[in-house]
Amino acid sequence: MDRHADEEEIEIEINEESLVLASEQLPQQLPIIPLRPRPAFPAILIPLNISGVEKVAIMRKVADSETKTIGLVLVKNIDGKDEPENLHPIGVVGKIVKVLNAEEDSIQLLVNCLERFSIETLHETKQGLYADVEYHLEKSLAKHQELKAYSMAIISTLKELVQINPLYSEEIKMFLGRSSMDDPGRLADFAANLTSADGQELQLVLSTLNVRQRIEQVLVLLKKELEVSRLQSKISKQIEKNISEQQRQFFLKEQLKTIKKELGLEKEGKTSEIEKFQQRLKGLIFNEEAQKAVDEEIEKLQLIEPSSPEYNVSRNYLDWLTILPWGKNTQDSYDISKAQRALDRDHFGLDDVKERILEFIAVGKMKGDISGSILCLVGPPGTGKTSIGKSIAAALKRNFFRFSLGGMRDEAEIKGHRRTYIGAMPGKFVQAIKQAGSSNPVLMLDEIDKIGASFQGDPASALLEVLDPEQNNSFRDHYLDVPFDLSNVLFIATANQLDTIPAPLLDRMEIIRLSGYIMAEKVEIARRYLIPKALKNHGLTKQQVTIRKDALETIVDNYAREAGVRGLENRIKKIMRKTAMLFKNIPGIVTGLAWTSMGGVTLQIEATAMPSQSKGFKQTGQLGKVMIESSEIAYSYVMGHLNEYGLAEDFLNKHFIHIHVPAGATPKDGPSAGVTMTTALLSMISAKAVRKKLGMTGELSLTGQVLPIGGLKEKTIAARRSGLKTLIFPESNRKDFDELPDHLKDGLDVHFAKNYHDVYTIAFPDK
Secondary structure, three states: OOOHHHHHHHHHHHHHHHHHHHHHHOEEEEEEEEEEEOOOOOOOEEEEEEOOOHHHHHHHHHOOOOOEEEEEEEOOOOOOOOOOEEEEEEEEEEEEEEEEEEEEEEEEEEEEEEEEEEEEEEEOOOEEEEEEEEEEOOOOOOOOOHHHHHHHHHHHHHHHHHHHOHHHHHHHHHHHHOOOOHHHHHHHHHHHHHOOHHHHHHHHHHHHOOHHHHHHHHHHHHHHHHHHHHHHHHHHHHHHHHHHHHHHHHHHHHHHHHHHHOOOOOOHHHHHHHHHHHHHHOOOOOOHHHHOOOOOOOHHHOOOOOOHHHHHHHHHHHHHHHHOOOEEEEEOOOOOHHHHHHHHHHHHOHHHHHHHHHHHHHHHHHHOOOOOOOEEOOOOOOHHHHHHHHHHHHHOOOOEEEOOOOOOOHHHHHOOOOOOOOOOOHHHHHHHHHHOOOOEEEEEEEEEHHOEEEOOHHHHHOOOOOHOOOOOHHHEOOOOOOOEEEOOOOOEEEEOOOOOHHHHOOOEEEEEEEEOHHHHHHHHHHHHHHHHHHHHHHOOOOOOOOOOHHHHHHHHHHOOOOOOHHHHHHHHHHHHHHHHHHOOOOOOOOEEEEEEOEEEEEEEEEEEEEEOOOEEEEEEEOOOHHHHHHHHHHHHHHHOOHHHHHHOOOOOOHHEEEEEEOOOOOOOHHHHHHHHHHHHHHHHHHHOOOOOOOOEEOEOOOOOOEEOOOHHHHHHHHHOOOOOOEEEEHHHHHHHHHOOOOOHHHEEEEEEEHHHHHHHHHHHHOO
């Protein structure tokens, strides 16, 4: 049987009786009330708020009438006007049950929605919209089995919704109390009204007069509502879980905090901070203004909650105030003979400078203090200005701190930032006092002649207050904003020249000139200080390296003629490095040959291993992309061939490998370091050094083939220059080597390798 025909037959049987009953109760013309944003459905009781003087007047008139009926029609466009073109053709007739609240321009009604209607004719009058309507009455379809099945599907879905969202249960109970579950049309209307679907989707349900089609539409809406409710329930449960976990952690932390507090094991964060600051105050001697600031800030900190942003600002300020050595002075030593020995121990020559410093200490001994003194050591680079400052601090037994003024362009670096700025800090002088740990240290101001100026201020002008004995007893840093006594600080500035120092600043300093060293002094300085220092820094001994006096004189006369000894020191370091090459036959270090735009050079490839639970590999030395790839190929080759060279196969699994190419500030790239890196790795793993005076170059493939390289002539020259005697080149470069002049090839033991096994045999001859 056709279910559509069956439903139409039932509608015809019931329609006549229903129409007769409806005509006796419902008027054929209704005042129309436009609805937003959802339509109303039959058999639903709804509250209705209406505003506007004209509409309120119509509602009062309807409420006083016998039928009390109005037409409720959804607008097509929510933002449109209340005009005939903006109304849907099907709406619901409603009966005013009660007037809840009535004012001149607004009214609240309780409306019982009854039946659907279609608008036949719509009239727009001064009193509002009126329509001639045709009613579509619901019919009893209880005996229709297909519709009963649809009804059961709706009820089943509603039960699922109730389980997920209990708010639906009250509305379902109210509906069941007023309606019969045997009425599928009313059930569909109720279920549609229950959803949160869009108003236009609901209007489509309202406009569907065929009950079966209407139920199908409602089932789709219910399924959507069910999915939304499930998702909403899932989100709510997740949020509740997170909140519950956070609350649990909070309560546990609070309980733990309380237990620790009761047992005396731990105090609250703020209490602990305040006690820390109060403990620091013991032994400090503040001036009146600083003491007042500390007391006020501690009182303020006690009132602020730790969660407040102001708390951290106040805590950091107190931290700086209480960590400075207020009134803490070291005891000066004015022993002239000890000062003489300290200066002679650390410096050779400079007799006039030493004499001036001893006079300075003698005057301090007569006065009882050396406050208000500002020295400026002026001389060429490398003449020992900084080390003399350290010697003065050691002679006086004062703490020493040094910082550079070179390139400083911001006044705030001298006097600090105001606390209103984020990340504000005190200036360099307050930071130096903190680091020195006493209020009378020796502060060395390096490169005072290179101080700059910019739109951010003039640091040289800010220094005037610091270096003026008449003002620095109450130096006020912008961050601290309380006076700090710098008058007991011994300031020692250094400069290469006086021309760039502002005259007012220069006027505040005592100038001590260091003119430089003659050859005899440089040779003696090298013998006493520079050579022992270089030997220690390079891991060498006096028995391994000796530089004769005539050699030192030659170096000074031909390569280090500057006034200071910095160039001489660099030359001595170079000698030590070259000498170390002769003794440095250490496992994991191999010499490679490289080509640069400036000619050939030698590179030291270093490999080391650190015990680790898992394998790892990294490279350092500012290597280029190609050189990094060469190191990775070397690592892979070694990993796959450990057994061939008699090494433990699990070594790399238990160690983190590091390859380094010294002179990290110089970029390096190229493929020719492959065999060198492989040899360094095998040397490190086997703990066997390669043969002495060995250099090599060649690109390595994953299969162990040694590939040709370029720049062979330049690399050969670099090898001869570095004193290497045994060289390994790729077999493919044999012809290139044969074409070199004989004087380049003489005295070299050159080998050519086709694969890495050839390289290994030459590098480790005892294997």
